[in-house]
Amino acid sequence: MGDVVVALEDGRILVRSIEFGQPPFRKLGSMRIEFAERVTLIAGHNGIGKSTILGLLTNTFGLTGAEHKTFFGESYFKNIEKIVYIAKEEAEASKANPKSNPVVSASFGNIIIRKRCSITERKLWNRARVVPRTVDADPSDPVGHSAKIPLPTIYLGMRRLASIGETGDVDLSSSLLSMDEADRKVIVDFVKSVILGISVNDQVTQTPVKAAGVVSVQPGFDAHDAMAISVGQDSLGSIATAFASFSKLKRDLGDAYPGGLLVIDEIDVGFHPHALERLAKAITKYARKFDVQVVATTHSPALIECIHPSGGGNQNAPDAVIYLLDTNTPRIAEDQSLKSILADMSLRQDIPPAVSKPKLGIYFEDEEGRQFFDELYGRGRKISISRRAGVSIQPIALGVGGSNLLQLPDHDPIFRDRILVVDADTTIPKKSRDRGNTAKLPCPPGAQGTDRSPENMIINFLKELMDAKSGPYYNLMLKINVANPSSDKIRSKFFSDEVKLSDRVSTKKWWITHWPTLKSWKIIDLWISHHSAQVSTFISDFEAAVIRTATRLQ
Template sequence: MFISKMKISNFRSFQKETEFNLVRGINLITGLNGIGKSTILALLTNSTEFKSTNPLEKPYLGDAFRGEFSDVILYDEKSDNYAKNSINKPKSVIYFEDRPSTNLGQYPLSHTYKSSLSSTKKQVTSHKKLKLTAQLLKDIKKDNSFLQSSNQILVKQINKKEIPRFRFLPDSRTINGKQTRAKVTWPTLYLGLSRVYPTGENDSAEVKEIPSDTFLSDLPQIHKNILDEKFELADVTTNSIKGSDAKKYGSGIETENFGALSNSIGQTNLGQILLAVKSFERLKSSLGGEYFGGLLAIDEIDATLHPAAQNELLKYLYDESQKLNLQIVLTTHSLSLIDFFYDLKSLKKNDDYLQVLQLDYKSGSNDIEVVVNPPISRYTNVLTKRMGSLTPSQPKVKVLTEDDVARWFLEKLFEKFNALSSSSHLTNLKLLDVSLGWENLLKLINSDYEYYKNMISIVDPDVSEEKINAKSFEYIEKFNFNKSGGNLFSIPGEKSIENIFYDFIFSESSNKMFEQQKLRNQNITRDMMKNDLVENKELYKDKKNHGNNNFSVKQWYKHNRDLMEYSFDFLFEVNKEDYFKWMSKLNTSAKTISSLLKS
């Protein structure tokens, strides 16, 4: 089971209803500070819980698989003071998929949670200075030797203070014929790494060894691999650390040379993550067929970890997510981690297990939009936009193309490259809205080499090097056709862009595309497309050559533009290696020319 969708409304930055989907594997949420990333984690982990008296079904750190909303979100009287019966009370709706086939009442399709404000009394300890005469203080010291150096005496006072209790409570639902307001029974854990206090900030700390078991036997090795630590695995123990402040807890490893209290914050954070994952592993073993996965939320996973360690940890979490049917939701500000995440996504080719969500403000408003798998350049631009003049802009390199079809295709290709490369210079390319046949385009750039050497020209895929050389243009050779750092390129392929799509759609290469639910819902199949060619043959005739009854692939492409938009991603995946190799060369040219223009 996993949480497939979430809606939030009337709460903090999510005043307008905001809806987004989650994948069953790893969801990486990024965005500016204060935009609502932690709010999402708090609401997600508040929605379910799993309690058990069986020690094997409890986390290694903690008493139950649950997220405490109050540990993340504190009540703010100014922003959270809603009338008790207000119709605009903060609300979240959680949607579940792949629910267990038994007892569906316990596992609803969706569950709604609304804010609730009450109060509770908390024990507060204070110290009051006793008002004593000099003689009385002297007499007290005389009878209590440990007070000899004291100039005053404090008396401990314990009082009850009423504090607000702000929660999100589930709506009532029916389970086995009975009404209940219980949360959905499903294990969840929340780790707020940026909120972990260094052990040294406690007045004292209690260290206890966590007894090793089958599940923890490889934890020291995993810990060592991720952080590239230099210790021997023999005699390594894993310890829990509980500070004098009850909420300050963590973990640490102990070796022959150093103890748990000497662990860095990064080591402590990693220990907590690994123990959380191991908790789910132990739970799965204990529950057997009654285990339906779980949710692990980690706030600011990059906090205190070296970039190389972040990457190794991400690979580990991906593998464990699949093994344990564990849905993981992470937040980060790290550009290097986002970059690596996209590399991993490209390598694994598994969109069901890897997704980036960027939170941003809609243009001209304070409303939140959620962008799915944005190009890295988008997030970088958001950051640099806030930095203003601190980041110098790069000059745009002008690009000549044959027509609007080529420009659309190139924009789609560049978007893919920008999303997977942290060093893309294709964002500095400006596709000019000028249409020229390839021969006229070559004549133009050949007419003034000194001027056009600081521009890039891209011709269609059906323009080969042989065709170009046959024209014997004087300066064309200087443009270094299809070479890194060159100025003249042809889009990969041997046919026109329209023919490339035509061949793809009517070949077995597009099988995966036609299997998608979206096309099936519209009854779009390859056979239907073939019938369409016959039924609409008049529509697809060559309109430019009167009296010509021949089929025109350009007309077919024009009248099926929506399908071309949809099929691009699938066409790209089939030819990804060739496209990336070509765009890498183009990227070098964009970088070189942009630097020349800047100088």
């Protein structure tokens, strides 16, 4: 089967998670790692399984056809047997407990695809291989049962450190690499942004290192030959070349470009701590520019601090640090604070456990209301209000009507110490307002009846965007996060089937079907920007309810 690509109007392909069950895969069991949309750093002590995670992840994705090549001269995929050794005996254990094999999840447009990493024996090799087999396939799943998910993937392992001076190759020679000017600029600008004071030019060269089985790609250096590079420069050039390869692929595929995955083992090797802050900034910049997810392992406290939201990272950034504990039975650390991570890296014993904050439940009528709230009140705001109120907030969809939700405190006092958030079409009686633990989701000014539910508000908003020929709604339509936005695309994507605003079942089904696209197209963000006054009022009311209710939990 040939590679499948997805148009941007259907959203990027994004790596979502990897799950390990029981019995463990090697040492990894009973664990789920969720990946950020831009950069995910995985840290932990030696031998804890980080490289195995990278290998399984890399093996699940890639463009396997020969049509497109990276500037390393390779295809946009890498099989796990080229990354880590898997013994043939492990295939027998996999056959005995097939459901214990790790499962990698990804979103492919509107579809969630889950691939089980099935280990099979290779008769001609003294090692096993891993085949990504689909679990519970969606009827519209365009990926074959045993095929890789077609997200272009580049893996940079320790072999990227070519060590040209130590190879012993007697016929080493560099040659100019044929590439577009834009791709040359990516390499030059990336290298210059990380190593200060270096003078480089766009004469990009490639050096085949036969002994290492790799191709070293470097910009031109004004002061020395491109082969006379340090380990740090070698690693930096490889990362820059990977981004240049995604730059080329994005240009070649156009609207069919689904994003990319860059997997890097020991990303910090060869870099001075001062350079790591600039490396982190460069990676986040180019990952965003070329729609690339970066998953990397590290042992560097300095790099972790650059990405962690309590360090140099941004709380609202789509980045994450995942810290693993206990080399005997690996698990995700319960305390992912920067202070705790840095303490465990040195196995310090004098750090007290984090004080657990009281949990404050935020109850919604249904899942639609909760999802709408999550877009209105982003991760950064949640962290901020949690710190101010001294609680940990937990949004929960109950699946009850608004009036019934507001009556819960009359039947069970526990709900007086919970936040109750209702849709805008629910009237909050005085008794509920006086308790100070209620808030009403925002709606457009003048909206009446069922037009105030989250589903109907967004349906009506999309119709306004679709029908507008000029003015504010037309300008908003042009900002939809899709290539060449148009009324035709809105109509085709959201209104190919009739939806009745008066039928709650119909609108709920519509919301569930289209929620992934609403997120990827940034439709809720556009709605928020157009109703900023109403959203601000809701945020003020909600935060007042949290502060008041939290005092009863202390």
